[in-house]
Amino acid sequence: MKELNIFIRPEKLEDVKAVLDKIHCGGMTLSTCMGCGTQKGVSDEGSVNEIKGYKTTINLLPKVKVEVVVNDKDVETVISNICEVCATDHVGDGKIFIKDVEDAVRIRTGERGVKAL
Template identity: 45%
Template sequence: MKKVEAIIQLEKLEELKWSLDKNFDTTGMTVTQVLGCGNQKGLKEYVRGQEIITTLLPKINVSFVVLDEEVDTIVALILAICQTGEVGDGKIFVSSIEEAIRIRTGERGKEAI
């Protein structure tokens, strides 16, 4: 099992959710509003003539635990939807999951996800 985490732009969330529901048997996802900075280095805005530099920008962190064989397909889907070619598109992280346990039933492994 793998955990796929994607930090994406806010406006891409609904399209990503719709596409995942349509194309996969995903049983669940976790969505978190986050703030972060990277290569984008923030935004410069002017409010009432005063320069404001925002260094932490709002993003969405979407995470799933999936079977190993689904990882490449899900990553490709995230890239297809969220990649604009501009700075600030986000990042995808893939990490190994040793065990998954459903609290309600005690199921483990594949059955728990």
């Protein structure tokens, strides 16, 4: 099993949900967040230089983070399909971080591993 931490543009969320639905993912967790990559928050449309009233040298832009744990066999499909739906050819399209997951437990039944996904 692998955990994918997927940072995307907020407007791409429905497309990403459709990709995950296609592989029948067992669940997902979503957070709205602020973030930056190599441009330090400068987008094609400009930047935010104040966060909650505090000046900052690094500008952060609104992003959505999707956390999903998937079966190993689905990892490359998810990655390529997300790249396909999220790529706009502009900076800030997002990033995917991939981590190994040792085990999982469905609390209601005690099922372990991929059965718990």
